[in-house]
Amino acid sequence: MTGVVAEVRQSGVAIIEELIESAIIDELAATLDVQLDRQEPGGGDFFGQRKRSVSAIFARGPEFSEHLLLNECLLEVADGILLPSFPMAVNAFAGDRAEPAFDDLFQKHDPLVGPNCHHYRLNATVAMQVCRGGSNQPLHRDEWRYLPYVHRDPMGPEFTVAFMVALTDFTENNGATRYVPGSNRWPEDRKPREEEVVQAVMKKGSVAVWLGSVYHGLGINHTDVPRTGIIFSHGVDYMTQEENQFMAVPPDIAFKLPKRAQQLLGYRSSGALNYIEGVDGNHVLTVQETRI
Numbered sequence: 451m452t453g454v455v456a457e458v459r460q461s462g463v464a465i466i467e468e469l470i471e472s473a474i475i476d477e478l479a480a481t482l483d484v485q486l487d488r489q490e491p492g493g494g495d496f497f498g499q500r501k502r503s504v505s506a507i508f509a510r511g512p513e514f515s516e517h518l519l520l521n522e523c524l525l526e527v528a529d530g531i532l533l534p535s536f537p538m539a540v541n542a543f544a545g546d547r548a549e550p551a552f553d554d555l556f557q558k559h560d561p562l563v564g565p566n567c568h569h570y571r572l573n574a575t576v577a578m579q580v581c582r583g584g585s586n587q588p589l590h591r592d593e594w595r596y597l598p599y600v601h602r603d604p605m606g607p608e609f610t611v612a613f614m615v616a617l618t619d620f621t622e623n624n625g626a627t628r629y630v631p632g633s634n635r636w637p638e639d640r641k642p643r644e645e646e647v648v649q650a651v652m653k654k655g656s657v658a659v660w661l662g663s664v665y666h667g668l669g670i671n672h673t674d675v676p677r678t679g680i681i682f683s684h685g686v687d688y689m690t691q692e693e694n695q696f697m698a699v700p701p702d703i704a705f706k707l708p709k710r711a712q713q714l715l716g717y718r719s720s721g722a723l724n725y726i727e728g729v730d731g732n733h734v735l736t737v738q739e740t741r742i
């Protein structure tokens with residue numbers, strides 16, 4: 451995945467073609483479609499009143515963690531972009547390791563080389579379905595929520611990375627996501643122009659990877675068949691999670707997931723962060739075990 455990491459760091463976006471098997475995509479889609487099919491298109495002006503969505507994705511069955519959250523290719527990409535002290539891909543994961551040495555916590559690092567954070571955690575999740583109509587969504591950066599309060603260096607390290615798993619084909623005609631490649635390196639005040647936009651056309655099972663710093667937005671669906679994808683993003687552990695994962699995936703569900711999924715949700719200590727005093731730093735969830 452080093453080629454994908456390099457492309458994403460440069461352009462802000464890349465597509466991994468047909469990463470997830472079609473049968474798995476159909477299984478995940480069947481669960482979500484039950485919820486999506488009940489909804490009327492809406493979502494307010496930002497979504498052009500034509501989206502249906504389901505969030506809290508990793509509470510909807512362990513198969514979502516198995517096939518998406520713990521997908522090794524996607525973890526390698528997240529490790530390569532967010533450069534944590536503790537990588538999550540299986541060949542790098544250290545398991546139930548001891549707390550880092552106290553002195554190490556205060557070492558200054560070059561975040562472009564890494565480490566750029568202790569861990570990264572799941573930031574937000576949504577199954578996004580685009581129905582006919584509406585207009586192009588305003589182009590935006592996912593990290594806009596943080597930007598009023600943090601300094602963003604266009605050539606500096608990344609705070610978030612997102613994955614869009616295509617549950618249907620994404621075409622120019624059905625609302626494939628619109629991106630502005632390279633806008634991750636732009637200064638704050640530069641705004642995108644229409645001719646700089648490209649659409650992420652991809653087959654079902656493919657995954658678009660993009661940085662929180664790249665401009666993007668929903669396209670228009672000109673067909674009667676909805677376009678559906680699952681978005682999930684990761685963020686550095688020193689910034690709060692966009693979607694409250696402790697409410698979205700409550701302890702009784704998280705407890706049954708693999709340890710790496712628990713870590714990504716935020717249920718385990720992040721070395722210096724996210725601890726409960728007196729409880730083993732790698733077993734924050736054990737507090738919950740006794741309370742369930």
Ligand SMILES: O=C(O)CCC(=O)C(=O)O
Pocket residue numbers: 578625626627628666667668669679
């Ligand atoms: O679903 C998409 O194509 C992109 C969605 C998006 O950018 C958003 O929800 O803010």
